[in-house]
Amino acid sequence: MATSSTLPEAYSSLPFKEISISHVPASSPSVTKVVILALSRPEKYNAVTGTMLEEMETAYELFNKDDRVRAIVMTGAGKAFCAGADLQIGFGGLMKSKQDEASMNSFRDRQVSYYRIAIHGGRVALAIAGCIKPTIVAINGPAAGVGFTLTLPAAIRVAWADAKVGIPFSRRGLTMESCSAFYLPRLIGLSKATHIAMTGATYSASDPLVSDLYSKLLPTPEKTVEYAVELAADIAENTSLVSTKLMRDMMVYCPPTPEGAHVLDSRAFISVVGSPDNVEGIKSFMEKRKPQFKGGIDQGDFPFWPWWNQSTEKLSKI
Numbered sequence: 001m002a003t004s005s006t007l008p009e010a011y012s013s014l015p016f017k018e019i020s021i022s023h024v025p026a027s028s029p030s031v032t033k034v035v036i037l038a039l040s041r042p043e044k045y046n047a048v049t050g051t052m053l054e055e056m057e058t059a060y061e062l063f064n065k066d067d068r069v070r071a072i073v074m075t076g077a078g079k080a081f082c083a084g085a086d087l088q089i090g091f092g093g094l095m096k097s098k099q100d101e102a103s104m105n106s107f108r109d110r111q112v113s114y115y116r117i118a119i120h121g122g123r124v125a126l127a128i129a130g131c132i133k134p135t136i137v138a139i140n141g142p143a144a145g146v147g148f149t150l151t152l153p154a155a156i157r158v159a160w161a162d163a164k165v166g167i168p169f170s171r172r173g174l175t176m177e178s179c180s181a182f183y184l185p186r187l188i189g190l191s192k193a194t195h196i197a198m199t200g201a202t203y204s205a206s207d208p209l210v211s212d213l214y215s216k217l218l219p220t221p222e223k224t225v226e227y228a229v230e231l232a233a234d235i236a237e238n239t240s241l242v243s244t245k246l247m248r249d250m251m252v253y254c255p256p257t258p259e260g261a262h263v264l265d266s267r268a269f270i271s272v273v274g275s276p277d278n279v280e281g282i283k284s285f286m287e288k289r290k291p292q293f294k295g296g297i298d299q300g301d302f303p304f305w306p307w308w309n310q311s312t313e314k315l316s317k318i
Helices: 050-065 092-098 102-104 115-132 178-186 190-199 221-238 241-254 258-272 275-285
Strands: 019-023 034-039 073-074 135-139 156-160 164-166 200-203 214-218
Touching: 019 050, 034 050, 034 200, 034 221, 050 115, 050 221, 135 221, 178 190, 200 241, 214 221, 241 258
Parallel strands: 034 073, 073 135, 135 156, 156 214
Antiparallel strands: 019 034, 164 200
């Protein structure tokens, strides 16, 4: 883990330009267990730029190191969650990545000036998924394109019932990005995911085609954010990061057979039995008090984690 000297005294003081980070409560002068990351280009409906994605990736690197942070709420400033990529900037800068086969193979990791949305979106998605601290997304307004796909790796998503969401890639001559081809069919099933991707249409969050993405639908944007913060606070105060991170990964990276799942969950279960968080969880329950969980994922304690291949090296024939 990083030393405290590498972490900010307050996230609200960091000089980000296109995101903002606040504490809960916002008046707290020091870092709180729950932090709120807001996409912050309200005059552009929080349309995504390379700068915004760079700042998000930096923020998640800090969150992952910071023992003070135990849960993250992601939302949008103003009336929108995120309108997708800023099309006024466009994708012209990506054309240099099509010069030859080698350039296209290395596209996902290249530094392509301001026009890195497709590349960096996947890296932010992986940062959200990999962060030990869970993210709760509050869809408080329209979420389109990358503004939709970036929410999929989050631990939990809640939404304003009337928020408009969709992935209009098929109507723009584009394809899915930000690891969404992995997450979307796993979250709502292949049939609905294919329907959404093929039509490129916009749906209300309460539409049966997309509503299963959200564990709760709320009546107003304000209630949506309020509920997400309450949920994050409950998770931060009452759950073990060891337990929540391992269980998230067990479900996302589960082996493809019941036998494989049995091997994995047996290994994970025996590893946490008798751990400090397990002892504290049982003791606090018996003593009828709030738990004081302090554990984290350490490969010395969990040498089998991660059990999946984390490489982003070129896949065969891609």
